[in-house]
Structures are given as C-alpha cells and as structure tokens.
Amino acid sequence: MPDIVAERSGSILRIQLNRPAKKNALTSSMYGAIADLLDGAAKDDRTRVVLWHGAGDSFTAGNDLEDFVKNPPGPGGSPQARLNDALITFTKPLIAAVHGVAIGSGTTMLMYCDFVYARESARFQLPFINLGLVPEFGSSFLLPLRAGYLRAAELVLLGKPFDASQAAMLGLVTRVVSDQTLLTTANEVAQSLAEKPTSCRRASDS
Amino acid sequence: MTRPLREQLEQAARVEAEEFAARVRSAEAREAFTAFLEKRHTEAIHGG
Numbered sequence: 001m002p003d004i005v006a007e008r009s010g011s012i013l014r015i016q017l018n019r020p021a022k023k024n025a026l027t028s029s030m031y032g033a034i035a036d037l038l039d040g041a042a043k044d045d046r047t048r049v050v051l052w053h054g055a056g057d058s059f060t061a062g063n064d065l066e067d068f069v070k071n072p073p074g075p076g077g078s079p080q081a082r083l084n085d086a087l088i089t090f091t092k093p094l095i096a097a098v099h100g101v102a103i104g105s106g107t108t109m110l111m112y113c114d115f116v117y118a119r120e121s122a123r124f125q126l127p128f129i130n131l132g133l134v135p136e137f138g139s140s141f142l143l144p145l146r147a148g149y150l151r152a153a154e155l156v157l158l159g160k161p162f163d164a165s166q167a168a169m170l171g172l173v174t175r176v177v178s179d180q181t182l183l184t185t186a187n188e189v190a191q192s193l194a195e196k197p198t199s200c201r202r203a204s205d206s
Numbered sequence: 207m208t209r210p211l212r213e214q215l216e217q218a219a220r221v222e223a224e225e226f227a228a229r230v231r232s233a234e235a236r237e238a239f240t241a242f243l244e245k246r247h248t249e250a251i252h253g254g
Contacts (some may be wrong), residue, residue, distance in 0.1 A: 019246070026219055028242060059231040065239050065242060065243055066243065068230070068239070069239055069243075071235075072227070072230040072231055073223070073226065073227055073230065074227050075221070075224045075228075078223075078227075080223075081223055084219050084223070088212060088219065089212075117243060122239040130238065131235060131239060131242065132229060132232060132234035132235035132236075132238040133226060133227055133229050133235055134222060134225050134226055134231060136222055136223070136226050137219070137222075138215045138218050138219035138222060139218075139222075140218060140222055141214060141218030141219070142215065142218075143213050145211075167238055
C-alpha cells in the first residue's frame, strides 16, 4: 500500500496518511505526494472538498526524522515548501480529522484547514525547539493569529504537548468529538460542504 | 482567509523556510535528532 492513499467519492477527495507502523510520520516523498494531490484537486472541478485523516492509531507524528536527516529541506523547492505553497493557495474547503498524535507538521498543517475535528484523546505538540529547529509551514505567523501571541509563545518556546480541549481553546480545533464519532462527523461536514454552491463559497473565502 | 493575509503568510513562510533550512543543518539540530533517534531505538528495544 502507498504511504498516501487518495480516493475521490463523489465530490469529496479523501487523503489518508497511510504509514501506520510509523504513526504516519511524513517523509519528503509523502509531502510531495500531498502537494501533488492538493494541486490536482485545486484544478479538478469534480473535487469540491478535501478530507484529510490518518490510518492506524494517529493522524501523524510529523516529520520522519530518519528521512529528515537524509533529505533535509533546503531553502527553496523542497517537497515541504511545495506543500506549503499548495496549502497557501488551496481555496477549496479542507477538513482534517485528528486522532492519536498530531506532532510538528501534524499540528502546523492543521492551521490551513477550514474545519478540524479531533478526538478527545488526540495529542498535539510543536516540538521544534526541542530539536534545535524553528516553526514551519507559516506557523510563526498563523499561530499567534489563531491563539494570540502569549499562548503561541508558550506552545512554541516550551514545545510541550497539549490535548484536544486545549487545542480547541487555542483555536486550532473546530470541535472535539468522542473517540467513536470522529470520521462520521468529518464525513458529514464534508458532505454538507460539497452540497453548498461553489461560487458563493469561493467568494466568501477571497 | 483574506487575500492580504495570504500575502503576509507567504512572506512569513519564506522567511521561516530559510531559517528552518539553516537550522536543520546545524550541529545543534543534528545532535538533537541523534539523541531523539537513539532514545527511540533504546525504548523500542527495552519497551520503554
């Protein structure tokens, strides 16, 4: 099975991070594959909504450090940068269903989603400082915007994990749902969005 | 998201990417990666 599984059902494109043995840790090729999928979905009139989730017990553990050491992202043109560009320019509704861990880019990429649903047991973390790194995916801009400077500083400068209810309070999660209803909730919202008039939604987003 | 915010976000992402690319190659980051990977390896062996 590929590390990224994409399936379009009606006008909903589902992207599944599919590396469960590694808690869906993201390699450079996975970043590139997601970027390609989003770029393709942006141009495909049949796709009206994208739903993003993880296989196994987690959303994603973030960067796969072993791959990261072998393929460190450069200042331009890296798969991570391509995905960041794709997320910035993507204008169709993006929904994330988060369970297990959402670490590093697993948390920062959520800031591009229009709807984020998280299981009560989900855990989030921005551990960049613990790894001698700085925030990525535009999160140094987006996080203070969502959570306010003081809360953002605490998350970034201490790098401690936080739970789903705190993520909701910080503006990173739309709604915390029970562990049993995560995908059902995300699918219902995706279906509801898919039925809305596209032109009005795009105008609302511009 | 409004268009003005997108422009600021693009600028922030560019600055971040440059800093990130420099940091990821730093001795400090390499040391942290090695420590993390070794700890995980030890935990996998000892079930920690």
